[in-house]
Amino acid sequence: MTTHQRIVWLAAGCLVLAACQPCPALQTPGATIAKGATCDFSAAMTPGAPERYRAWVLFKVDDAQGAAAKFGAQGDKGLTLLTEGGNDYIIVRADVVDGDAAYNLVVPVDAADKEKFQVAVDRLESVVGKAPTSVLNVVEHFPAPPQRSSTFVTDKELKDCYLSEYDPAGRHPHSPGANPWG
16 A cells, blocks of 8 residues: 555545544644544434435345346446446445345445435346335444444455455454554
């Protein structure tokens, strides 16, 4: 990672955490830090709709793996459907699941509003080839804001699709111990 990339990465991370705690990575000697800046996770869980319309769209299809593969196109590493929609909607991913007879394909969607969400669902229907079995509308999520969520990136996942912000492999982005600033 170049110095410029590291500075941008640290700055972006500090912006995400700005409401939660001071960012030591960008502190300058003699700088005054606001006292009492902490994350109030109980406040993050107070009832109220998220600013965007988020939901889990559930499908029951004969070939879930084949349907999920349609989300991408040849030569683009499978990201076509996942990169369209602009700010109107984001199709987060397609998870092939088992354990429930009612659905076997779960697609989280993040949309600007209910109308844009419906555009995304219509697009999903055209790709999957059928209407969803169910839609689970998110009414609260934790952590809030959602970019504070954690994930784990394996060595193989990083090798198959290298993204510098996930190097090294492991817990990302805000998992305990993942951030260089603590």
